[in-house]
Amino acid sequence: MKKLFKIPKNINIQVSSHIAEFLSPKKIFLPFNNQNLILQSRIVKKGDLIIESEFLYAPVSGKITNVTTINNKNYLVIENDFKESKKRRKKDNDKTIVDCAKKINIKITHKKGNILYYNGLFDNPYDATNTFYHLNFTTEILDCLDAIRLDLKLISVILLLKDSDSESIIAFNKVLGTYPFISIKIMPNVYPIANKEILKDYIDLENNYLFNTIEIIELYEIMFNQRPLSERLITVTGNIQKPQVIKVKIGCSLEEIISEYYPNEKIENVLENHFLGFNTKKVQEVIINKDTSCILVINNNKNQTKPCISCGKCVEVCPKNCNPILNENMENCISCYLCDFICPSYINLGKKGG
Amino acid sequence: MINHYEEPKLNLINSIYISLFCLILFGFYKNGIKIYNGNYFLLFKPLILTISSFLMGYVLDKLFKQKKKYSLYALLISVCMPPQISFVIFLPSLLIWLILNHYLSLKINPIICYLFLFLIFLKPSFFNSLEANSVHFYGIIDTFLGFNVGGICITSIIIMILSYFYFSTKFYYKKEIPVIAYFTYLISSCLFDILTSNSNLLINLLNSHIFFLLIYILPLNQYSPIKKKNQYLYALISGLLIFVCTRFYNPLIGPFIAVFLINLFITINKFCRKKRNDFSFFKKLLK
Incomplete structure (x- = not known):
């Protein structure tokens, strides 16, 4: 078993003990797979009312207003009509x-x-x-x-x-x-x-x-409760005034959450889920999905990439023995971004595997 | 925000500067103050040599927009120079070499390459003016402290050993390389001396040039292997080559030749590897 790395935490960042709620977004971005829709012999049109069907489950009730692509993923844009509680129906208990x-x-x-x-x-x-x-x-x-x-x-x-x-x-x-x-x-x-x-x-x-x-x-x-997950907790933290855990609807945009909770802060780049490395995203590019757990606000991208000094630390710290410099064993990469974290030349090595 | 590992306190390059400063001070004492005979130029020669080289490197760094690259190279080269080196030969050749190195972007370690060419072609004597004009015998303790024959500022073994421990605390220093290389050299020397009944074992082991190369030059990140296993192999071969070159060629110039050879081997290996990858790319393309 390879000896793993212990990462220090910036103790100045403390999350508020209260859970904030953001359960009424104006829009929801519902990811969809074209193949899925064809298989179901069903075409979703603009203006369709959507809450729950065999192939799509929307966290809110509303009409499809648009189809959009963010970060090469297709999304149905659903405008919330705030009638979710009335329309959500209960089903029989599943067996196993x-x-x-x-x-x-x-x-x-x-x-x-x-x-x-x-x-x-x-x-x-x-x-x-x-x-x-x-x-x-x-x-x-x-x-x-x-x-x-x-x-x-x-x-x-x-x-x-x-x-x-x-x-x-x-x-x-x-x-x-x-x-x-x-x-x-x-x-x-x-x-x-x-x-x-x-x-x-x-x-x-x-x-x-x-x-x-x-x-x-x-x-x-x-x-x-006989219904799929429609809300989840996310931590919004990093270089912001008040880091906190927020209960949000799955599919809502980060931009809307930021404008609700941090209207006076200039937030541009964030790291979604991971906290190491340089693979930052723009706020507009982030749609909260089932796996979004943490949004880390990063505003200090001052460090410029320098040429590799062949220190070998990326290879040394990699828990899966990958070699991002020579592109060896990269199929084992688990996108932990430890190589990015350790690199003294600030090279985005993690993107090779990730 | 901790999203990148930042080495606490001073980084490796700064610690090398601190260590070199101590070596230069000792060099100033041994090859300047101790041999002072009324000639101020001779008194300050170690300081003038190293500071002028450093300034030359610093100007080049500014000119080529590098961060402490050429100043460190120039300083590391200057401390290895023989005490009686002529400025007329050294400074212009160093300047030409560093500029050439920048424009040709040579993949081989420029420090050891320069030292190799310089020492092989000029074959200088490492005696200072006092040692050259009188009979000197240095004991084990003298050698250990730094009162022995060697480069202008690289005679103090104790400072170099202390520096090694200091560097070892730095995260980006390849600390295993000097230890493995030295132990390989030590074991092969012991075996050789036992077999040949040689009694100068300790003097051979306390070679300040070997210590300098093992601690300062061999672990240089850019010119040493990346993987741990390769680093061990590199250190092992270096130790053996140093032993061979020191014993069978020259105890003072030999270590430089050995380190040059291992660096040459590393460069050729990297080149072949790159070429192999290029070929494999063409193979894929043809398929």
């Missing part, structure tokens, strides 16, 4: 976890092992989303994990939590008494341990099941 998972594109394949691992780890030290889910959805997460355990006939559930995430450990420990088959395993605070490819070195993932926080929240929604 596998059926529920299929509906939200999570594949559960049969495995030999008897353990279900819950990946409560996070690599981004500025991302408070996971901790907030653990604090505010503790019983929901545990209920869902226990239900999955029963459905898949597993012996136990193990919660993987970071040793630095004391708040989550305390929150789970408070209620674990009622879940005798669930226990906690403390993992070291090293980077990028939350990645599945790295986690393989610590636990047996070949034969056991692994779910991350958002998958469990999504499964909970479909199993207990």
